[in-house]
Amino acid sequence: MQETSTQTNRQENHSSTSRSNKSPMKKETGSRNKETRSLNYDLLYQLTDRAFFLALKMIDIANTRPGVVRGEPKVGGHPAACASSKHILAAIHLVLKGPEDYMANKPHVSPMDHGLNYLMKTFREADGTPMSAERSELAMRHLRHYSHEGEPVFQSYHAEADPDGYRFFPSGSVGIPPVNALYTALGYQLAEDHGIDTGEKPTFWCLMGDSEFREGSLMEAMPDAGERSLGRLVWVVDYNRQNLDGTRVINEKAMGGTDADRIVKIAEANGWSAIKLKHGKKREKAFATPGGEELKRVLDEELTDFEFQALLGAKDPKVTRKSLGEKSDKLAKWLKKYSDEEVQEIFFNVGGHDLESLVEVLSQGKASENRPTLIVAYTIKGHGLECAALSGNHSMLPEDEELKAIAAAYEMDYENPFRSPVSGGEAEAYLKKRGEELNAGLTRVREAAEARKAEWLDKMSKLDWPVDFDITALKMSPVAHTQWMWGQIAAKLDRLARGERKADGKTNPTEDVWREVAPLFLTMAPDVGSSTNTSPNMNGKLYGDIGMEDFEKTYNTKDDKAPDIVPHADKRSGHLRFEIAEGNCMSAAGSFGKFWYFTGIPFYPAMTIYDFFIKRALDQFYYNVYWHSSFATIGTPSGITLAPEGAQHSWKSDIQMPNVINWEPCYAKELEWILAATLKNHFTHDAKDREAALFRLVTKGMIQKDFADRLKTQKRFEGVEDAEMFETIRKDVLAGGYALVHYEGYEDYTPGDNVVNVFAMSALVAEALKASDLLREKGIYANVYVVTSTDLLLGNYAYLNGYEHLKTGLAVTGELFLTKNAEVKNQGEWASIQGARVPVVSVHDGEPGLLDNIGSVVGTKQICLAVRKTSKSGTTADIFHLHGLDAEGVLDGCMRALEETAKETFQISPNVSL
Numbered sequence: 050m051q052e053t054s055t056q057t058n059r060q061e062n063h064s065s066t067s068r069s070n071k072s073p074m075k076k077e078t079g080s081r082n083k084e085t086r087s088l089n090y091d092l093l094y095q096l097t098d099r100a101f102f103l104a105l106k107m108i109d110i111a112n113t114r115p116g117v118v119r120g121e122p123k124v125g126g127h128p129a130a131c132a133s134s135k136h137i138l139a140a141i142h143l144v145l146k147g148p149e150d151y152m153a154n155k156p157h158v159s160p161m162d163h164g165l166n167y168l169m170k171t172f173r174e175a176d177g178t179p180m181s182a183e184r185s186e187l188a189m190r191h192l193r194h195y196s197h198e199g200e201p202v203f204q205s206y207h208a209e210a211d212p213d214g215y216r217f218f219p220s221g222s223v224g225i226p227p228v229n230a231l232y233t234a235l236g237y238q239l240a241e242d243h244g245i246d247t248g249e250k251p252t253f254w255c256l257m258g259d260s261e262f263r264e265g266s267l268m269e270a271m272p273d274a275g276e277r278s279l280g281r282l283v284w285v286v287d288y289n290r291q292n293l294d295g296t297r298v299i300n301e302k303a304m305g306g307t308d309a310d311r312i313v314k315i316a317e318a319n320g321w322s323a324i325k326l327k328h329g330k331k332r333e334k335a336f337a338t339p340g341g342e343e344l345k346r347v348l349d350e351e352l353t354d355f356e357f358q359a360l361l362g363a364k365d366p367k368v369t370r371k372s373l374g375e376k377s378d379k380l381a382k383w384l385k386k387y388s389d390e391e392v393q394e395i396f397f398n399v400g401g402h403d404l405e406s407l408v409e410v411l412s413q414g415k416a417s418e419n420r421p422t423l424i425v426a427y428t429i430k431g432h433g434l435e436c437a438a439l440s441g442n443h444s445m446l447p448e449d450e451e452l453k454a455i456a457a458a459y460e461m462d463y464e465n466p467f468r469s470p471v472s473g474g475e476a477e478a479y480l481k482k483r484g485e486e487l488n489a490g491l492t493r494v495r496e497a498a499e500a501r502k503a504e505w506l507d508k509m510s511k512l513d514w515p516v517d518f519d520i521t522a523l524k525m526s527p528v529a530h531t532q533w534m535w536g537q538i539a540a541k542l543d544r545l546a547r548g549e550r551k552a553d554g555k556t557n558p559t560e561d562v563w564r565e566v567a568p569l570f571l572t573m574a575p576d577v578g579s580s581t582n583t584s585p586n587m588n589g590k591l592y593g594d595i596g597m598e599d600f601e602k603t604y605n606t607k608d609d610k611a612p613d614i615v616p617h618a619d620k621r622s623g624h625l626r627f628e629i630a631e632g633n634c635m636s637a638a639g640s641f642g643k644f645w646y647f648t649g650i651p652f653y654p655a656m657t658i659y660d661f662f663i664k665r666a667l668d669q670f671y672y673n674v675y676w677h678s679s680f681a682t683i684g685t686p687s688g689i690t691l692a693p694e695g696a697q698h699s700w701k702s703d704i705q706m707p708n709v710i711n712w713e714p715c716y717a718k719e720l721e722w723i724l725a726a727t728l729k730n731h732f733t734h735d736a737k738d739r740e741a742a743l744f745r746l747v748t749k750g751m752i753q754k755d756f757a758d759r760l761k762t763q764k765r766f767e768g769v770e771d772a773e774m775f776e777t778i779r780k781d782v783l784a785g786g787y788a789l790v791h792y793e794g795y796e797d798y799t800p801g802d803n804v805v806n807v808f809a810m811s812a813l814v815a816e817a818l819k820a821s822d823l824l825r826e827k828g829i830y831a832n833v834y835v836v837t838s839t840d841l842l843l844g845n846y847a848y849l850n851g852y853e854h855l856k857t858g859l860a861v862t863g864e865l866f867l868t869k870n871a872e873v874k875n876q877g878e879w880a881s882i883q884g885a886r887v888p889v890v891s892v893h894d895g896e897p898g899l900l901d902n903i904g905s906v907v908g909t910k911q912i913c914l915a916v917r918k919t920s921k922s923g924t925t926a927d928i929f930h931l932h933g934l935d936a937e938g939v940l941d942g943c944m945r946a947l948e949e950t951a952k953e954t955f956q957i958s959p960n961v962s963l
Contacts, residue, residue, distance in 0.1 A: 097139040103164035129431035130157035140407040148490025153218040153226035153255040156206035169484035172212035224264025227255035232640035260292035275320020282421040283414035289430035295440035316423040329403030340383040361438035366393040401426030501649025528750040534717035536582025573625035581657035588612040592622035635666035639673030642680030660684030685746035688894035692928035699920035703896040709741035764794035785841030790833040801866025801885040810893040819936035863908025888946035
């Protein structure tokens with residue numbers, strides 16, 4: 050493995066950062082290396098083969114399941130992908146992986162993982178208890194099965210709910226799990242630097258395909274791992290030179306080498322230790338014989354990946370000998386001392402299928418304490434199957450005859466492969482010992498996390514949680530915007546986290562509570578921290594360690610108007626700075642937000658991002674939400690309120706997903722209440738199925754005193770103390786919306802005649818208020834409802850409770866109000882009755898789908914004013930008018946809604962006798 054040692058040594062000569070002074074745990078590493086040198090590799094190959102057959106049977110059973118109706122989509126499966134990665138996974142599972150370790154694998158190899166874990170008997174129930182042998186076997190028969198009665202199943206790809214899914218990153222989205230592994234590793238590093246003891250030193254094993262490595266998310270994240278000196282992070286590229294559409298044909302002349310060379314160069318350029326594992330031990334042995342260096346030269350320099358793949362697919366020893374001989378007369382002569390079968394065996398001996406080579410290089414990655422490791426392991430897609438290396442083998446399934454032949458070769462029971470797949474002798478003893486080690490450790494890791502959770506929740510249950518943050522600056526800011534308020538809250542939590550107190554040393558109950566949790570509150574941003582009001586959190590508190598002198602301080606060039614951006618690895622550092630890589634930041638937020646689940650440490654990450662660029666990280670956002678990560682995404686500024694800066698930044702996507710609440714507050718106090726409740730729910734672990742929060746904030750100011758002044762015009766608040774009024778409204782805010790202006794009880798207030806309900810969000814509430822005032826002059830009563838969360842008022846969460854807050858809490862209905870000739874003296878006068886409903890006009894800065902279902906929910910006419918075309922640059926007044934969202938547009942919408950509603954006819958059935 051000359052390539053391996055050469056490239057690794059080259060990396061070791063690089064200067065390391067100050068983080069390299071950490072203990073390398075040499076005792077543990079040395080002990081493990083001694084164990085790996087004494088391994089029985091013949092035994093490990095046998096166990097790998099048996100696990101592989103279990104994977105093949107899982108896929109076969111899933112595809113031949115009974116009850117498949119005509120037209121049902123295929124179940125599919127990926128035996129070739131499992132074959133490609135089988136030895137890599139075996140080396141990790143059977144030898145190197147510890148119970149505290151994490152795994153992120155490419156989706157299509159999941160059955161191989163299950164087969165290996167089944168052999169070691171490491172399946173667990175949902176509560177963490179070991180799974181019985183009977184239920185474990187049932188799970189192996191339930192790949193892609195829907196659990197009707199609680200029977201154990203495996204999802205299509207790696208999932209948290211799988212019997213072996215603990216500390217497995219869900220793998221349905223390629224290119225994302227290895228990045229989440231990277232940032233989970235960063236979470237452990239941050240916890241250590243902040244004096245938080247996890248009691249663990251995990252390794253992060255990540256397996257990906259060579260085609261997957263083209264995913265931008267992976268290459269975007271690599272510099273972060275290198276710069277942050279993340280050790281025990283091992284990425285393995287399964288380099289089989291194929292993808293779904295066939296053989297990967299690379300322009301090696303233009304690239305200056307193979308794709309493996311490209312990947313290695315990328316890793317080295319980004320501060321990783323790079324290892325190209327191309328040759329197995331049989332090849333190396335052949336290279337070491339007299340004249341064998343010519344074989345290595347031809348394999349490395351004369352064969353393109355495309356030709357190599359074609360020769361593998363040919364599976365003809367004579368063709369292999371002939372092709373190699375044509376590359377070099379010297380090699381042709383050298384090959385004569387080998388039989389055709391021996392030549393073929395050497396040719397097929399790539400590093401990714403050589404267990405001894407794999408254990409050696411994977412061990413190097415596990416031992417690396419301050420540098421991430423990337424291994425490019427040459428493999429053969431379909432290794433050991435008839436479809437090996439064939440261009441179209443991605444979803445190819447072995448026929449029964451081939452499965453039976455494999456079962457016979459591996460001494461497996463074809464009909465009942467899951468019944469004692471390994472029985473007796475050294476193999477069973479090895480699996481028993483390995484399984485017991487993993488199970489004992491897994492129990493220990495789980496119990497430690499659960500104990501940490503219980504201790505934390507007990508502490509949180511004793512706190513008297515405040516409803517706000519007591520932001521006194523709000524009282525001195527007559528005009529404020531929600532982004533400013535976010536900055537005030539973040540800065541206060543930062544001050545409390547650092548132990549800062551008032552000058553007089555006094556405390557108050559509100560600060561005392563937030564001080565308990567503030568150290569676990571983290572902020573992060575993709576190069577927009579200062580422009581999204583988190584400068585106080587950044588100033589001298591960036592997390593990291595650049596390992597060099599602060600030259601701004603040395604040369605007295607610090608800009609007092611900008612935050613100090615020199616990172617420090619200490620307890621003061623609570624902000625993670627990212628370059629312009631929204632996907633990285635989003636993955637980091639999701640990883641830190643999952644720390645509670647894995648370790649019992651409830652980090653709460655809040656990520657600010659220009660709202661428009663959430664689109665760049667939607668894949669990562671959905672992954673986080675699917676994964677039930679607890680985090681906040683703060684999109685600011687949002688929508689067309691950003692039009693003065695750039696028209697292209699104006700489109701705000703309608704995001705409605707499970708497990709996330711969308712918030713779009715108007716007044717600063719609303720945001721304060723919402724964030725206080727969000728943090729309380731997180732730190733008390735009371736946010737099931739609504740763990741994530743998405744805030745849309747703006748930089749357009751609102752007159753803050755209007756909030757209280759408008760509320761006090763409502764008849765229901767006459768004679769009510771301010772504290773009681775605000776508590777009523779606070780509850781409505783947290784339920785999804787509240788009535789800011791409501792004329793019920795006013796003289797001449799006649800629903801069905803001169804009443805319209807206006808629903809508005811965020812900055813457009815000001816336009817709705819102007820329109821309401823103008824309509825009032827015309828004798829029309831326009832109630833103004835502020836929508837704080839479309840999800841809670843009108844979306845998935847509202848659907849689940851029958852839109853209770855809209856219909857009951859806010860009492861918005863579609864009832865028909867009789868308005869003319871309602872007094873009838875005889876049956877004949879029924880025909881002259883006229884009636885109408887209270888129409889709805891909605892106005893918001895976003896896609897129509899956010900609010901356009903109010904009318905259909907309550908059963909009345911609705912006109913939805915929304916962003917329906919691309920925007921332009923200009924003042925907010927200009928752009929609101931362009932989209933018809935200004936006060937004039939709202940007024941016109943209300944008049945039109947009233948006019949169209951008045952045309953509703955009162956139809957009488959012909960069966961009614963008048």
